[in-house]
Amino acid sequence: MMIPRDLYEEEHEIFRNSVVKWCEEHIVPHAEQWLADGQVSKEVWKAAGEAGFLAMYADESYGGLGVDDFRYDQILMEEITKYSSGLFLPLHNRIVGPYFQKFGTKEQKDRLMPGIVSGDKILAIAITEPGTGSDMAGIRTRAEDKGDHWVLNGSKTYISNGLISDVVLVAARTHPDNPHAMGLFIVEAGMEGFQRGRKLKKLGLHAQDTAELFFEDVKIPKANVLGDPYKGFKYMMSGLAEERLAGAAAFMGRAERAFEVTMDYITERKAFGKPIGTFQNSRFKMAEMRTELDMGWVFTDHCTKLHLQGKLSAEVAAEAKLKTSEIEARVVDDCLQLHGGAGFMDEYEISRLYADARISRIYAGTSEIMKEIIGRGLGLDDRGAGR
Structure with missing residues (x-):
């Protein structure tokens, strides 16, 4: 008896039907196991990539569809939320992914976008800190310019996809006297000094991994700085x-x-x-x-x-x-x-x-x-x- 919605056209409803069928095949049989594990499997991310559900706006040369229509992602959010509280596709698709799409260099896109589209590189973003929540200007994690690289130090908490992610976009202050001068740094799994902390126990969303992240003298190549290292706050607000x-x-x-x-x-x-x-x-x-x-x-x-x-x-x-x-x-x-x-x-x-x-x-x-x-x-x- 839901009110008719005129937001979607026929092709969107066809897409919705495909999403529902995909959820029934790839989520429903595994939902209980994911709850027990405290995180979804990496295989389901790859299945989402194979279905064309990841970073649909990405260029076809990266395996994307080249379609930047928010309505398709909204359908994913509406339907997948009904089946799984752990598969955070919106975080990957519409929160972190667009930073690479809008501000990434060609080299960064060539290197990372194919994996983002295929599900081989799961994304996370690290903003929240133990003493900082909604006030992003209070971030204490710092990055220091060393000439040919940056050095990142600090910690983050409540990070969704914190354990399962392959690429983490980390917000850090880049000027000691300006709280709004921040950079977004691409931290990849295996970087020296990057450690994942404990999986945090939560009231809900038990199939979604949420974790602490620690950065101790992490050497960040200049190639892993996203956009202007002093305009990260502006990027995040946008x-x-x-x-x-x-x-x-x-x-x-x-x-x-x-x-x-x-x-x-x-x-x-x-x-x-x-x-x-x-x-x-x-x-x-x-x-x-x-x-x-x-x-x-x-x-x-x-x-x-x-x-x-x-x-x-x-x-x-x-x-x-x-x-x-x-x-x-x-x-x-x-x-x-x-x-x-x-x-x-x-x-x-x-x-x-x-x-x-x-x-x-x-x-x-x-x-x-x-x-x-x-x-x-x-x-x-x-x-x-x-x-």
């Missing part, structure tokens, strides 16, 4: 709107999945001789959630249209992340409640969806930071000024 839109699509996908599994449960589970879905409270709750989901999808799709036109502002992207993560939170909570005691059991999918959803209001900028961005966009600041 990608935040798309990152938050990508998050919104995934949040809505997870919320939609919670609704689907709950619909199945309340029509099958009986109490007092009839399906619990026939009780007024169940009907009203499902009606409320369906309405919220449809509102969320409409706004997300509208933001995608703006993004395709190059008109998505930081403020509107923040609105999308804020609202969709709140919708997701309410939906998974209400859906778990409708499951009763079964919802608290890990064997039921809704339990995992509930745990996985909690991070959505934190990463890619907390809800509080989103409100700050939106508020400042209204002309308000901490001095109480307004329009």
Whole structure:
């Protein structure tokens, strides 16, 4: 009964069908094992590459499709989120990959893009530090120019794909007196001084490896500096709107999945001789959630249209992340409640969806930071000024 969506054309829906079939073949049979392992397999990344799902915008000479249509990636986010909480294709495709596409030299692209497209080089980005979260200007990891190379020192935490990644893009300060002077450094597996720490235990996303990373006198060749070593902060800020839109699509996908599994449960589970879905409270709750989901999808799709036109502002992207993560939170909570005691059991999918959803209001900028961005966009600041 979902509201019709006019964002997608026929070729996009054909692509969606192929994604669903791929998920059923390559994710569903392995999902339980990945949960037990705490990470997905490298084989599934290669399977995604073979299917053409990785860095679709990459030039055909690198094995890509040469198609930079965000809608295809949005479909991947919507569908894969329903099947796996560990396969972070959006991180690879729309957060880290575009840095190489936009700012990489020809040599860097020639060397790295084929593996990024094939799944042989899994990407991660290392920004967050033990004492620094949403405030990127507070980063303490440093890179020092030694003439023919840079030396990188510092540590990062909460890094998604931290253990499984082959290439990590590391943000580091490059000027001691300017907190906004940063570089993005390409750190590859096996570099001397680069160490991966422990796999972090988390409330949710148990099939997604999150780790600490350490850099001790890591020698970074000049060929591994992405773009201008003093403009990394600007580069990172330029990608935040798309990152938050990508998050919104995934949040809505997870919320939609919670609704689907709950619909199945309340029509099958009986109490007092009839399906619990026939009780007024169940009907009203499902009606409320369906309405919220449809509102969320409409706004997300509208933001995608703006993004395709190059008109998505930081403020509107923040609105999308804020609202969709709140919708997701309410939906998974209400859906778990409708499951009763079964919802608290890990064997039921809704339990995992509930745990996985909690991070959505934190990463890619907390809800509080989103409100700050939106508020400042209204002309308000901490001095109480307004329009």
